[in-house]
Structure formats: C-alpha cells, structure tokens
Amino acid sequence: MENFYFLYTSAGLKNEQELAELFEVNLKTVKKWRSTRKPPRAVFLYLKLLAGELSGVHKNWHGFRLSKDAIESPTGDFIYYHEIKAIKYVYQAAGIERHRICNLMKNQPPTIKPHKRMKTPARDSVKQSSVVLLQSKSG
Numbered sequence: 001m002e003n004f005y006f007l008y009t010s011a012g013l014k015n016e017q018e019l020a021e022l023f024e025v026n027l028k029t030v031k032k033w034r035s036t037r038k039p040p041r042a043v044f045l046y047l048k049l050l051a052g053e054l055s056g057v058h059k060n061w062h063g064f065r066l067s068k069d070a071i072e073s074p075t076g077d078f079i080y081y082h083e084i085k086a087i088k089y090v091y092q093a094a095g096i097e098r099h100r101i102c103n104l105m106k107n108q109p110p111t112i113k114p115h116k117r118m119k120t121p122a123r124d125s126v127k128q129s130s131v132v133l134l135q136s137k138s139g
Contacts, residue, residue, distance in 0.1 A: 006049070
C-alpha cells in the first residue's frame with residue numbers, strides 16, 4: 001500500500017485529526033491504520049476518490065482522474081461538467097442514437113496518446129462511424 005500520509009494529504013486532509021473526524025473514528029484508530037499501513041478498504045477507496053483517482057470505482061476507470069470541474073482520460077482528454085450536462089442535447093441535435101455510438105466506442109481498441117499533430121485511427125474511425133450514423137439516420 002502506498003504511503004498513508006500521502007494518501008490522506010492527496011485527498012486534501014491536513015492531518016490525522018481531520019481524517020479521524022471525516023470517518024467519525026477516534027485518533028487512536030487512525031494511528032493504528034498508519035502504523036499497520038492497512039486502513040479499511042472503504043477508507044482507502046474513499047481517500048483515493050477524494051484525491052481524484054477513479055480506479056477504485058471499477059477497472060474501466062483506471063487512469064481517469066476527477067477534478068472539481070472535469071474528468072481527465074488517460075490520454076489527456078478532458079470532459080467538463082457542463083459538457084456532460086449538454087451531451088443529451090448534442091446527441092439529439094445531431095440525430096445520433098446514444099446507444100449506437102456508445103456501442104461503437106466500447107468496441108474501439110485502446111489508443112496511445114498521439115502527438116498533437118497526428119491523427120489516430122481510433123479517432124478517425126469514430127468520426128467515420130458518426131458520419132455513417134448520421135447518413136443512415138437521414139437516409
């Protein structure tokens with residue numbers, strides 16, 4: 001397990017007393033977690049989540065990070081909270097059936113972060129798939 005001090009400070013807590021207050025336990029319990037380097041799994045996962053790491057949610061979220069206003073993908077792409085709120089309307093305006101585009105994206109192979117000027121086959125195929133979906137919707 002990683003350094004316990006680093007774990008709770010990454011979650012924004014200043015000291016063990018704040019940690020004890022957050023989990024409604026006494027300071028002696030927190031000191032035991034530190035000395036054994038083994039906090040309960042729920043504590044460990046919640047601190048990771050507070051630190052912005054989503055890998056504890058499910059293996060599909062490995063490498064994703066959460067900030068106060070965005071989710072960052074392992075490839076460095078960001079989606080902001082206002083974009084998430086608008087996604088339903090974007091699909092509606094474009095005439096895209098959400099379940100179809102999600103299934104296409106789910107079956108895409110993982111990509112390595114490209115150089116900014118390069119195009120990736122995965123991104124190009126998603127664009128082509130979106131065009132096909134739009135054409136089939138209008139046709």
